[in-house]
Amino acid sequence: xxxxxxxxxxxxxxxxxxxxxxVSFQLAAGKITGLLGSNGSGKSTLLKIIAGLTYPSSGEVxxxxxxxxxxxxxxxxxxxxxxxxxxxxxxGDALTYYADFYADFDREKAERMLDFMKLKTKDxxxxxxxxxxxxxxxxxxxxxxxxxxxxxxPIGGVDPVARTAILNALVEFYEEDSTLLVSTHLVTDIERxxxxxxxxxxxxLIMHGEVEEIRLQQGKSIDELFREVYAEC
Amino acid sequence: xxxxxxxxxxxxxxxxxxxxxxxxxxxxxLWITSEISAWGTTSLLLLSLxxxxxxGMVLLIQACRxxxxxxxxxxxxxxxxxxxxxxxxxxxxxxxxxAGLTLIAILHMGIYLLYDASWLPExxxxxxxxxxxxxxxxxxxxxxxxxxxxxxAASVRTRGKVWMGIVIFFLLQNLLTLAEQIMFGNAAGTLxxxxxxxIESTVSDGMVxxxxxxxxxxxxxxxxxxxxxxxxxxxxxxxxxxx
Amino acid sequence: MKIxxxxxxxxxxxxMNYLKGEIVTGKLGPGDKIPSVRELAGELQINPNTVQRTxxxxxxxxxxxxxxxxGRYVTQEEExxxxxxxxxxxxxxxxxxxxxxxxxxxxDDIVAAVKESVEKNE
Numbered sequence: 001x002x003x004x005x006x007x008x009x010x011x012x013x014x015x016x017x018x019x020x021x022x023v024s025f026q027l028a029a030g031k032i033t034g035l036l037g038s039n040g041s042g043k044s045t046l047l048k049i050i051a052g053l054t055y056p057s058s059g060e061v062x063x064x065x066x067x068x069x070x071x072x073x074x075x076x077x078x079x080x081x082x083x084x085x086x087x088x089x090x091x092g093d094a095l096t097y098y099a100d101f102y103a104d105f106d107r108e109k110a111e112r113m114l115d116f117m118k119l120k121t122k123d124x125x126x127x128x129x130x131x132x133x134x135x136x137x138x139x140x141x142x143x144x145x146x147x148x149x150x151x152x153x154p155i156g157g158v159d160p161v162a163r164t165a166i167l168n169a170l171v172e173f174y175e176e177d178s179t180l181l182v183s184t185h186l187v188t189d190i191e192r193x194x195x196x197x198x199x200x201x202x203x204x205l206i207m208h209g210e211v212e213e214i215r216l217q218q219g220k221s222i223d224e225l226f227r228e229v230y231a232e233c
Numbered sequence: 234x235x236x237x238x239x240x241x242x243x244x245x246x247x248x249x250x251x252x253x254x255x256x257x258x259x260x261x262x263l264w265i266t267s268e269i270s271a272w273g274t275t276s277l278l279l280l281s282l283x284x285x286x287x288x289g290m291v292l293l294i295q296a297c298r299x300x301x302x303x304x305x306x307x308x309x310x311x312x313x314x315x316x317x318x319x320x321x322x323x324x325x326x327x328x329x330x331x332a333g334l335t336l337i338a339i340l341h342m343g344i345y346l347l348y349d350a351s352w353l354p355e356x357x358x359x360x361x362x363x364x365x366x367x368x369x370x371x372x373x374x375x376x377x378x379x380x381x382x383x384x385x386a387a388s389v390r391t392r393g394k395v396w397m398g399i400v401i402f403f404l405l406q407n408l409l410t411l412a413e414q415i416m417f418g419n420a421a422g423t424l425x426x427x428x429x430x431x432i433e434s435t436v437s438d439g440m441v442x443x444x445x446x447x448x449x450x451x452x453x454x455x456x457x458x459x460x461x462x463x464x465x466x467x468x469x470x471x472x473x474x475x476x
Numbered sequence: 477m478k479i480x481x482x483x484x485x486x487x488x489x490x491x492m493n494y495l496k497g498e499i500v501t502g503k504l505g506p507g508d509k510i511p512s513v514r515e516l517a518g519e520l521q522i523n524p525n526t527v528q529r530t531x532x533x534x535x536x537x538x539x540x541x542x543x544x545x546x547g548r549y550v551t552q553e554e555e556x557x558x559x560x561x562x563x564x565x566x567x568x569x570x571x572x573x574x575x576x577x578x579x580x581x582x583x584d585d586i587v588a589a590v591k592e593s594v595e596k597n598e
Contacts, residue, residue: 014390015390051311052310052311053307053310053311053475054475055472055473055475069471070313070314070315070316071313073311073312073313074313078311080307082307083307083308084307084308084311085308086240086244086306086308088243088244088246088247093243097240097308100236100239100240101236101312101313101314102313
């Protein structure tokens, strides 16, 4: 299988605080990987580094062999924990914004997804509820034909109905030659979607394995394993 | 890059249009009031000019806020564009808006001239053109130094970034003014001396000869400084600024 | 199609058991078409790769066959289906007998208990 994303010995320090310590892993095409950890474990920082919003203190990240920079941003579609839209926009403006800057943006796919999510292009971004906003972000992010999709807590703080819609969308719309990395601390709903799972604790990557193998060998759900690993947190 | 300019404009569209509308209304108001209260041409000229200059400063402040927003915006920083495009888009939008402002001023003046042309001095148009050039460059140069201050403040991980930015700006401004004074002996003491001109009228063989001299060295220096500033901003943007 | 998943066990095994159940009871008849990977993944909200693995396993066991360009179909071989049915029954019986023995039942008692239960349920 081709490696799409390569993270090599990435560390990030904020003064004395070590947010990430020597994190290394590779992600292959066609896989959905869960990035699990409690709050403050370093998940968001790692995703921001891959997305190119923050720079690592040491280490290297490459996407399709390209180092992180303006070129890699064209290959990565990132959904952060805050809005990708500006307050003056309506949903149609948001689509145009994406279409203007990203060559791999599939406007038709976006419109289909908006239908699926029950969103209208005339809706103003300011007037959307949190759940609807999450759905919009997901639409924008998944409508790009990127190599790497990074989703930071896509189902956090969202009502169960929106949660189902989001999980549906992930399964329905993901591209087979790309890789998905989804960070979450809400494991039960989403663990069925993961091929592989990575556990991050205190900035360290403590485990990277196949989900079904874990179930087979340990007879546990990922949620149960998660609770064990992070018990003291 | 032009697409970035488009979105910078769209984000601030309401404020920009509001500013222009208010300014035009103010100018109209001033003219009417000066007629009613018989202020005299000089007062009207000064007040009108003052209004335009104020509008220009508001645009400058807005450009600074827009630049700062762009530095920290997630959606901006995720775009696959070269860092220099982000920087130039703010400058280009500012210049376009200032050009718009200038156009309105010229139109305003044109209309007023139809009404009363008595106050127009000689070589007005040459002076006007040179002044325009100087003012545009001043705005560009000033903006560059401001952006540098903002970017440096954003690159350091301390509290009170706004104050730091202001301090850095004043430091730079004084440094540059001092440098120009020492190197080129500019007595004026303003930040931007490029394109400033002196008019000399001499009488020679019974003819009045007017000469326009420009500050060549100042110009070169300032263009150089601006280029270096933009280069530093790009570097900081790539390496040090975090969202 | 609605399956109650247990996250403690491999999902692909659970889907396999479910599909086998559908096949042996005839709900999915011999030669019937099976939903595609995408369809099934979407319906059940699980990773398409998991569904893919299920199908691969079913194909390996000969329960399902792929027809080029047309999709996946339940096998037409009735004996195969019969065999699966017997295997699944054997699993249930083995577990049942073990459970009964754990309770202390002897073999003859087990048979008697079964007979009684079956007659009651008629």
